[in-house]
Amino acid sequence: MISSLPLRSPAEPLTRTMSSSAIFDSVRKRDGSDRCWDGVRGAARFIVPGSPDDFEEFFILDRESIVALRDTRCTVAEQHLYPGEDYVKFHIRFSGNSTISLEGYSGSQEISGPAFGIMVQPRERLKVEHIPGCGHQRWLTILLTREDFVDMFESTLPHLPPSLAAFSTGKTGQPFIGSAQLTRALSQTATAMFSSQLHGSTRRLFFEAKTLELLSIISSQLTQKYVPEKRLTLTARDGDKLREVFRLLEDDPATLPSMGVLARQLGMNRDKLIKGFKQMHGQTITEASLALRMHRARELLHSGESVTRVADLTGYAYIGNFSAAYRKFFGASPTHEHRKRECTD
Template sequence: MSPTGFESQNLSLPDIEPVEIDTLLANPAFLAENKGLADNRKSCFSGIDNVEQPMSFSSFDDGFHMVLADYVGSEDFVCRVNSPNWLKFYFRLEGSNTIVFDGAGEYRADGPRCMVITQPEGLEKADFLGTEGHNSWVTIFLSPDYVVNKLGVDPDGLPKSLAKFLTTGVSDLHCQSLQLSLEMKTIIAELMESPYQGPIRRVHSEAKAMELICIMLQNISREFLDTGKPSATLYNSARLEEARSILMESFSNPPTLAALGRQVGLNRSRLSHDFKTRFGMTVYDYVTDIRMEQARAMLRSPGLSIGQIAEVLGYTHARNFSQAFRRYFGVSPRAARKQY
């Protein structure tokens, strides 16, 4: 049985070796090389030598991975993938492709779209991309355990096929197509054009990917329940990710807890409690983490004085910055610079 929106035409799977996502993610060397890879465009698939900017793979957690691509090629590109144990969120910013499931039909995706995909064990998928213009997309892979236990999603609020997959790990073919909202387009563009480098870019990429996840889960839940209101869990998840994104972008002059709560629609106590529960640290500690990681990266630049770094990071006095740095790393900024 083909899912809604699929057509049974004559495209078949290409005669190439499939990329086994489970095998890829079980390879410690691959994960070590790509852990949090977000500022380094690197191909993780074969057969795309003609691509100007290869795909990049980012691994944020054992159950949370992302592929980011801005494909401009001189030849047609075909990719064959087997990923039965993952919930896939697919966001296409521009371009078009045809998704083919072996023996189960195919789906043509043109222009901005987003899709939710699960596939049964043994059912392979292939993507056919043409050469006209750009093909920009993001694919997020989530394990059932991550969705249920780390994101706290209640499967009962989702379509039956997704609920079955999240609770049993056994998947039917599920392919749900949704409109790509302006909010999603903005987030994808921010992922593609991140102004950050190093560890801050990783934080930024993970936060933006999590925003996409929250929006998708909220939309799926809303469409299924037909209430117009997302569940409290999904609502809070989206607001917390928004809070984290605000802190990451304003770490040099962060808002007060009360002001941050007003921006994201959570009261001060709820924000404080839920932020620590979700991210394992207080809002203050999160800002300190960002500042210190940024400080460490900036100390590698000999052109910046300690005072200049302190000013960029939002400290009114270099002494305050030095004290905070020593508390965090156990050495002074000057000593750390010599080590680097």
């Protein structure tokens, strides 16, 4: 089920512009430096300041649809400006947070990973995104042109939110910002794209296939009849408390208190805690906790920790339970991840 999200507080000054033309120019750039990996036409990979493993990567598909990946550990705050263009954007965020707002509309919306979001941005409106100078930003965005969107979602158009379905006809006067559950299928497919060690034309073919797989999963997820959920009225104080819940989960995803205990700690109604968290973050507290635990486990395995040690650090008393949960979430065993890391050292 998709829930549309309101826009809330004002935007901040802009420092960077990212338009499709800027991406196309970047992808076509051939300067021979390590700032641009150009293994095949229509693809570019940029090493960005920070860890040697940090990167931004773009693939241009047919009809100028774009797939963009980012995996960075930000140390400096960033503010991006995205001109309104004829795209519908599907955003899969594993970690990190940012705040977005649209020019001409009062308010802004905070997005925290893990999450799955959808956006239609009117052509005449600018989008502002502020990324704080801390944390691990890891996300994938598919920008579909109107033509590709109609081709791939034609059978689901009657079941989509009205503002999203209107994009297919060119009637995009009103923005649409929505969230849905970041399902295991979406997470696994996107993770495979981040983990790929392929290069050149083979990498491009792999990314095209995985992008189609993601769109197929998204299409299936959107076939449910859209019925707007009854939204809670959340005060600014409620919002602060719900963001605090997510920060608590990030600090210690292995320890999840009961909803009653958590509600009492925050001085918040239990029902508002549960429904408000899902309304704000697009997933339940339990789903967010599991996703954070699994991604934390994956980072620890990649850092060289043993499977037994990772199970303990992520709150699993029995290694068998950890292995089963990890395999169910990522589609591969933690032992496989650990061995793969050893092979690359």
